[in-house]
Amino acid sequence: MIEVSNLSKEFVLNRQQRKELNTTDKTALAVDNISFKCEPGRVFSLLGPNGAGKTTTLRMLSTIFKPTAGTIKIAGIDAVSNSQEARKKIGFLTGSTGLYARLTPNELIQYFADLYGVSKKDLEERKERLYTLLDMKEFQNKRIGKLSTGMKQKVSICRTMIHDPEVVVFDEPTSGLDVITAENIIKLILDCKQQGKTVIFSSHIMSEVDLLCDDLAIIHKGKLLFSGTMSTFKENMKAENLTTEFIRLVHESQNA
Amino acid sequence: MIFTIFKKELKDTLRDRRTLMMMLIIPMLIFPVIMNVFVSVSASFQEEAATKKIKIGIVGAPNNFLQTELNAIPASYGNKEVIPYKDTLSMLADLKIDSLQLGAYVKLDFNTYLDSMKPAPLKFFFNATDMGMQERAEGYMKIITEKAIQQRYLKLGVNQEKVNPIETTYTNIASDKEMVGKLAGGILPYIFIAFGFIGCMYPAIDLFTGEKERGTIETLLTTPVARWQILFGKMGVVVLSGLVAASCALLGLFLSIEVLDVVDNKEILNIIHSILSPTFIILLYSLLIPLTIFFAGVMIPIAVYAKSFKEAQSIITPLNIVMVLPAMVGFFPGVELNLITACIPVVNIVLATKELIAGTLDFGLVALSFSVMFVLAILAIFVSYKRFDKETNVVM
Numbered sequence: 001m002i003e004v005s006n007l008s009k010e011f012v013l014n015r016q017q018r019k020e021l022n023t024t025d026k027t028a029l030a031v032d033n034i035s036f037k038c039e040p041g042r043v044f045s046l047l048g049p050n051g052a053g054k055t056t057t058l059r060m061l062s063t064i065f066k067p068t069a070g071t072i073k074i075a076g077i078d079a080v081s082n083s084q085e086a087r088k089k090i091g092f093l094t095g096s097t098g099l100y101a102r103l104t105p106n107e108l109i110q111y112f113a114d115l116y117g118v119s120k121k122d123l124e125e126r127k128e129r130l131y132t133l134l135d136m137k138e139f140q141n142k143r144i145g146k147l148s149t150g151m152k153q154k155v156s157i158c159r160t161m162i163h164d165p166e167v168v169v170f171d172e173p174t175s176g177l178d179v180i181t182a183e184n185i186i187k188l189i190l191d192c193k194q195q196g197k198t199v200i201f202s203s204h205i206m207s208e209v210d211l212l213c214d215d216l217a218i219i220h221k222g223k224l225l226f227s228g229t230m231s232t233f234k235e236n237m238k239a240e241n242l243t244t245e246f247i248r249l250v251h252e253s254q255n256a
Numbered sequence: 257m258i259f260t261i262f263k264k265e266l267k268d269t270l271r272d273r274r275t276l277m278m279m280l281i282i283p284m285l286i287f288p289v290i291m292n293v294f295v296s297v298s299a300s301f302q303e304e305a306a307t308k309k310i311k312i313g314i315v316g317a318p319n320n321f322l323q324t325e326l327n328a329i330p331a332s333y334g335n336k337e338v339i340p341y342k343d344t345l346s347m348l349a350d351l352k353i354d355s356l357q358l359g360a361y362v363k364l365d366f367n368t369y370l371d372s373m374k375p376a377p378l379k380f381f382f383n384a385t386d387m388g389m390q391e392r393a394e395g396y397m398k399i400i401t402e403k404a405i406q407q408r409y410l411k412l413g414v415n416q417e418k419v420n421p422i423e424t425t426y427t428n429i430a431s432d433k434e435m436v437g438k439l440a441g442g443i444l445p446y447i448f449i450a451f452g453f454i455g456c457m458y459p460a461i462d463l464f465t466g467e468k469e470r471g472t473i474e475t476l477l478t479t480p481v482a483r484w485q486i487l488f489g490k491m492g493v494v495v496l497s498g499l500v501a502a503s504c505a506l507l508g509l510f511l512s513i514e515v516l517d518v519v520d521n522k523e524i525l526n527i528i529h530s531i532l533s534p535t536f537i538i539l540l541y542s543l544l545i546p547l548t549i550f551f552a553g554v555m556i557p558i559a560v561y562a563k564s565f566k567e568a569q570s571i572i573t574p575l576n577i578v579m580v581l582p583a584m585v586g587f588f589p590g591v592e593l594n595l596i597t598a599c600i601p602v603v604n605i606v607l608a609t610k611e612l613i614a615g616t617l618d619f620g621l622v623a624l625s626f627s628v629m630f631v632l633a634i635l636a637i638f639v640s641y642k643r644f645d646k647e648t649n650v651v652m
Contacts (some may be wrong), residue, residue: 011648066647092475102271115260
């Protein structure tokens, strides 16, 4: 379960950033007072155009960023005041996630298992299951730098799931991947849902959203434009399909 | 957790060819290579100088005192051929085209000057780009002048002892170890500082900026490990790399002394052996560890702030000069460890190491130097932590 209430994030802008953004403001509000809830066994999708505040929100959920205001509860743990405990419950995967190229998948998985305090027995069991599921055995001892993009993605998935997190955060997990490689991620999200995990993912690929999500929130310029179930969203659609409805909502908020 | 991170980062670092080159291979090989080249080049120069036959032109009366005495100097002082010239112009022309290496001009009445007990003028010509020729002329003249003086004493019937009113002897009370320590002791900390800095540089950039650039830091920060633990684990590897690089350089220097026989003088060799005692090594490292931590602590905030490997390198490389320059103070004679120099970072370590080698250690001043570096190291760690804890600096 993820519970987000009145979450805001403000960044202090340095001179160069002010120049880049063409503003004289000393701060920028990336996320503006948003609230939503992600239920276990359901997939929650965070939708928004580039720069909407999706990544900042997910980075706050995964405790990389501290919120300026508001609260986050991860599996009942206050992620702001007790971030270290909350992290034990989170699995985090982004499309731009890098891996340590000089390590082998085995070494990398062992490293993250150690960081999460996974017992040897659990590690062996999970490794066996994930390696079989993702067909990773063949390249488990090869240097990650020598693996293909698809293989690396599999290692990333295994790394995300090795501590069996209750909550899984995906930040544009399929960006830059071909359809075949992206399928691994889709399968993983569905698997997590089946196992009763709480899944939140950000994307702007509407077909993925339509395929996977049960609940969704649309965010634009840090503000929440919609939050509810997918069925409610579809019922109230004024446009023909998801993509055009998404564009319509964003334009509407811009003109408001 | 710190150890888990340390272990992984060390493994990662040891698999990076660029870091390995800077940390192990270059420091280890640099001195044997430089010394080998230096020894063989200087040996060949010495050999050439010893066997080279130089030509000395003389303008003056036939069989003048200088010419006779030059011819009388044995070949053991260097092979030579004395060639009489009729005029200075042709002699200087030959000197210019290197047909001659030395030219001397004496007046026609040179011998008369000597006989009449007057100072006889003599002019030597040489080409300063032809190394060692002035020294060669001075060497010959020392012998010839000494002979002329003896002749005058004899002629005057003067007892030489009566002319020398004071017989002075100068006794050096410094031990050989002290001499080596004070005069050459600066090189040891200089090597350590220079290579310690370079050794820290690549891992610092790779483990902080590199991790940011490769997009791996974000994942690491979502693990249930405190940021200070991540920082300490990584910092440990940076410090160790600096110490390993510096130790490799010293080991390389030691091996070139032992294996390449750079030091001919057995006494100096014995002194070097006696300096390298276990106590000395422990004391040396206890001074150098806070210094390396200080280096790491200076580099890490820069590496955390930089957005790319190139940016980090362009800031840290000039910093190298700023850090290593004070180490050169160790080469200046007369600069000693006192209450003021003990408070100047880097300089204090160089001077304390010099004292350590010379065996003239004032433990109070060494403790002060250590404390200054220790406080700075703590301060550097604190600044690194503050920078690493700043979310906008860690994530791009």
